[in-house]
Amino acid sequence: MPEQITDPFARIADYYDGLVRKYGHDPRACDYGRVESQKIKFRVLSEVLPLGNLSLLDVGCGFADFATFLGEHSPGVRYSGIDLCSAMVDEAQRNHPNLDLRMANIFDAAFDRTFDVVTANGIFYLLGDQAWPMMQQLIERMYDLATKAVAFNSLSAWATDQEASEFYADPLRVVEFCRRLTPRVVLRHDYHSRDFTVYLYKTDRS
Numbered sequence: 001m002p003e004q005i006t007d008p009f010a011r012i013a014d015y016y017d018g019l020v021r022k023y024g025h026d027p028r029a030c031d032y033g034r035v036e037s038q039k040i041k042f043r044v045l046s047e048v049l050p051l052g053n054l055s056l057l058d059v060g061c062g063f064a065d066f067a068t069f070l071g072e073h074s075p076g077v078r079y080s081g082i083d084l085c086s087a088m089v090d091e092a093q094r095n096h097p098n099l100d101l102r103m104a105n106i107f108d109a110a111f112d113r114t115f116d117v118v119t120a121n122g123i124f125y126l127l128g129d130q131a132w133p134m135m136q137q138l139i140e141r142m143y144d145l146a147t148k149a150v151a152f153n154s155l156s157a158w159a160t161d162q163e164a165s166e167f168y169a170d171p172l173r174v175v176e177f178c179r180r181l182t183p184r185v186v187l188r189h190d191y192h193s194r195d196f197t198v199y200l201y202k203t204d205r206s
Contacts, residue, residue, distance in 0.1 A: 004013075007113060008061055008126075009084055009105055010084075010126055010132065011126075011128075012084055012126050013084040013085050013086070014087075014128075015063075015084055015126065015155040016029070016030075016084070016085035016087070017086065017087045018085045019031065020085065020087040020088055020091070021087070025063055025091050025095075025104070027065075029062075029063075029088070030062050030063070030065075030101070030122070031122070031172065036121075036127040037192070038065065039069070040191055040192060041121055041122070041153055041192075041195065041197075042065075042066055042070075042121070043069075043073075043191075044153070044188055044191050044197045045066070045119050045121060045151045045153065045197060046069070046073060046074060046125075048117060048119070048149050048150075048151035048199045049116075049117060049148060049149050050074070051070060051074035051077045051117065052074050052075055052076040052077060053076040053077070053078075054077055054078065054116035054117055054148070055077075055078040055080070055113075055115045055116045055117070056070070056077055056078065056079050056080065056115060056116065056117045056118070056119060057080045057081070057111075057115040057117075057118045057119070057142075057145060057146075058079065058080070058082070058119050058120075058121070059106050059118060059119065059123060059138070059142060060082075060083055060084070060120055060121060060122065060123035060154075060170060061081025061083045061088075061089075061092060061101065061121040062083055062085070062092070062094065063091050063092045064079070064081050064092035064095065064096050064099060064101060065086055066081075066121065067081065067096055067099060067148055068096075068117070068170060069078040078114070079099055079100075080082065080101070080115065081099065081101045081102070082093040082101075082102050082103075082104055082106055082109055083101075083103060084103070084104075084105060085103070086103050088104075089101055089102065089103040098129055098146050106138065106141055106142075107137075107141060111145065113146060114145055114146065114147050115146055115147065116146070116147055116148045116149070117146060117148055117149050117150070117151065118142040118143075118145050118146040118149075118151075118163075119151045119152065120138070120151075120152040120153070121152070122153065123138065123152070124152075124154045124155070124169060125137070125154070125155045125166045125167050125168075126166070126167070126168055127167055128167070131167035131170070131182070133171075135167075135169060135174075136177055139147060139152065139177070139181070139200075140181065143181050143182075143200060143202075146200075146202060147202060147203075148201070148202055148203055149176050149200060149201050149202065150199070150200040151197060151198070151199050151200075152175065152197065152198060153195055153196065153197040153198075154167075154168075154169040154171075154195070154196060154198075155167065155168045155169065155194055155195060156168055156169065156171055156189065156193075156194055156195055156196045157169060157170040157171070158171065158189070158193075158196075159193060159194035159195075161193075161194065168194075169196075170181075170185075171187055171189055171196045171198075173199055174187075174196075175187050175198065178198055178200050181200060182201060182202060182206075184199050184200065184201035184202070184203075185198065185199070185200055185201075186198065186199040186201075195202065
């Protein structure tokens with residue numbers, strides 16, 4: 001695991017542990033202001049491909065609420081999740097005892113398989129001073145684990161109401177980086193003024 005990402009990830013895990021202690025199983029524990037925002041981001045991530053009967057790894061799965069969403073909209077998806085926050089993973093395992101869920105850093109975790117699709121929802125904004133190089137490393141790791149596609153979102157540098165403590169990625173800079181991995185890249189900036197989603201495809205979209 002790259003040395004520079006160890007401390008920020010521990011800090012992020014502590015931050016979310018504190019939110020879980022404060023709010024319990026609630027979108028606010030995932031730093032969402034409204035349930036609707038969570039559902040919109042879930043929908044956009046799920047539109048990367050028809051997900052029914054595909055395997056999917058959710059990086060930063062939290063309470064695995066995305067699994068609940070997919071169960072309602074993409075029957076048959078084979079969901080796995082990984083997260084840094086032990087309190088969230090414990091709650092996710094209680095609610096989804098039959099799912100493959102683990103508490104680990106994505107760089108440390110050893111997987112015995114790849115996944116058709118790898119997704120990440122809101123994992124970049126707390127990375128701190130080294131957010132941009134860390135974001136690139138995370139995207140590369142997700143791309144290595146996927147066989148068909150990757151979908152992730154980020155706060156957008158095009159937002160006009162930014163908060164100083166959060167990382168807002170430049171959508172075009174992100175796309176330019178992703179084009180080094182694959183020419184099959186889609187940028188979505190149509191669903192929220194402060195957020196964007198990128199799809200990366202390893203194969204034709206089918």
